[in-house]
Amino acid sequence: MKNLSERDQKHLWHPLTQHQTAAPRLGIVKAKGALIWDEAGNSYIDGIASWYTSMYGHCNPFITEAISKQMKGLDFVMFSGFTHEPAIELSERLVEILPDNQEKIFFNDNGSTAIEAGIKMALQYHHNKGEKRDTLIAFEEGFHGDTFGAMSASGLSSYNGPFEDFLLKVERIPVPRESTIDEVLEKLETILENNSCAAFVFEPLVQGAAGMKFHSAKGLDALIQKCQENGVIAIADEIMTGFGKTGKNFASDHLQRKPDIICLSKALTAGMFPLSITSCTQKVFDAFLSEEVAKGFFHAHTFSAHPIGCAAALAGIELLNSKEIVERRSYIENAHGYFASQIKSHQKVKEVRSMGVILAIDLDIETDRYGTLRDKLYHFFMDQGVNLRPLGNTIYVLPPYVITNEQLKKIYNVIKSSLEIV
């Protein structure tokens, strides 16, 4: 009998994988809390919460019970012409915790499609007002997903390579740092003058796939303000940052100017169910109201507002601000800060930064995004029982909120050891 790693190779095509050179995939059989187990019985601390989703711990019974209950009563019904309690309640809860200006909730199934809906809303917003605006503004090195619209906003060339000629028109600006705000603002002004800009799409404060890079809240505020003054719709991609990662419920909560549209997914359902949200202001929604049917938003995914996904999301939101989770979030934030101060002067470390439960360490070495050293580090961590996935020369940690103090300490220790092998 072949094991999972062997059987995997026959018919599966994995994402982000060069199958000719990649190591065989590790067979995972069980997950609980902050741990996952492979088929040989080894456990690993899920140091990045399975791509920032499983924040309340794997197989969290509060969420699985909510799913069980929902799927026995109303498993699924189409969301055009019909509505249901889980979607309504989720919209009510989200509007309570989202920035004040967010009023309407539109549903999709994953991060990419939340961005697609956001971009389409922005383009049609102008179209409905009789304006043709055809250009997106986005940050260098942003990442927003892998469908054509989402790819257009993304600026990471390792993902877009073969598709660059097929994308929407986009103008890029660098992220603002405290010292470069005026410079970036000037670049934005030039773009606004020379183009007909529809939307500004950005990851607020933290660029995830770029390597957990931070930028200036004050600078982002200035960019959003300039865009909004020019009628450009500001779309915050909070797919990674949403639901507590940056210390507040949403990264946008660190800003003075609020985005017109916000995209959410990942931790929304604690990774239990593919669901995403594109929320927006009343002003955006109102631009689609008309006696003309065609001015409505004719965008739909079959599984929109899936009742089971909404039930999972409601359970997740209840956990997010529970006493226990708030305490864990605070503990992790402080622990990250202390660890950062310990290793920031290590000779192999170029920069350490942390915000909320996100910790990122740039190594003072050169490596490709998918290069040999990156793989060496990845396997070193796994051999020590920790799942961390370096992005180029950046090691980052984004643990489930329920990680124990000992598990967190183990991650720090393994990172310290790894500095000796690079």
Add this chain to the structure above:
Amino acid sequence: MKNLSERDQKHLWHPLTQHQTAAPRLGIVKAKGALIWDEAGNSYIDGIASWYTSMYGHCNPFITEAISKQMKGLDFVMFSGFTHEPAIELSERLVEILPDNQEKIFFNDNGSTAIEAGIKMALQYHHNKGEKRDTLIAFEEGFHGDTFGAMSASGLSSYNGPFEDFLLKVERIPVPRESTIDEVLEKLETILENNSCAAFVFEPLVQGAAGMKFHSAKGLDALIQKCQENGVIAIADEIMTGFGKTGKNFASDHLQRKPDIICLSKALTAGMFPLSITSCTQKVFDAFLSEEVAKGFFHAHTFSAHPIGCAAALAGIELLNSKEIVERRSYIENAHGYFASQIKSHQKVKEVRSMGVILAIDLDIETDRYGTLRDKLYHFFMDQGVNLRPLGNTIYVLPPYVITNEQLKKIYNVIKSSLEIV
């Protein structure tokens, strides 16, 4: 206390809905088998299986138990670097039942993203071979989803209106009928001569959103052959037709020439979980193998190959070819045929057609896709306790396989009555 319909209006933005003129959404509270219930206690036969998903009946315990079991053991883990039993087993089962030439299984979350992955595979397939091919071929009135890549392949203008300037390059051909095969082939040849074509994207045999329109299998075979002879990747969109709708497991099973890529979703998980598949031949997969990392397919969705979704899909496939469901499929097919012969000569009926469990009736009247008569019919059906959603002047039925004989008879009777009010 407000009811669901009233609460719905505060924060929800529904797909395919002009909120200024649409009737309030009906609050659905329960579903079981072929029935759904509203908050006032009225039941409705789900005559289109909630957009062709809930084929084994709502809240089917065989599927909900598979979900329950999976989410208690391994709820979720990222699918890059890792693998798991539900994904492996699903790939094995799918390759068994898909057309013989399908060898590799790539995962996405919904129909649109399955199409995006298919289009990207086709474009990169040529790119990796050093060829720049930039044009898609697609049918007039095709529908493939609402993200930018999927919209590009779609030819229904009611969906694409404001976005037509932002799409990939596409050349359209009419669907082949028995009498027009040569004409359509000639048009295809001209396109192949004048363009650099990457892929031909089509709904095989049945165009769903266009109004359950059928076309010639022989004609489609000829088109696929011509494309493949010219190195053009044939992408079958079986998102609606897959898993038994047309009488065979897949509509492609009616063809002699097999598609290079097949897209699946909807009934894949019986509507219980957003999951989709882009399957392909070994030849397509092999074009991505290289010592160069960048020749791999750098497309990923966070929830790829979600263990819970795979478990639901495995349960669904087991039901699909169970004795009970095979019998029901056959019963429905015969009943549709009998009903079609009964009403085909009705003076209000222009054409009746059926294939597998799909029945479509074109009325001999003019109406807009979202016009008044369409709405009148929709509300007539709902008032009689049947959920049918006419597409323009086409009434169609695509019931869950588990619909009872009495429920099916009721649908036919309600359709007969509706002919008296148009």
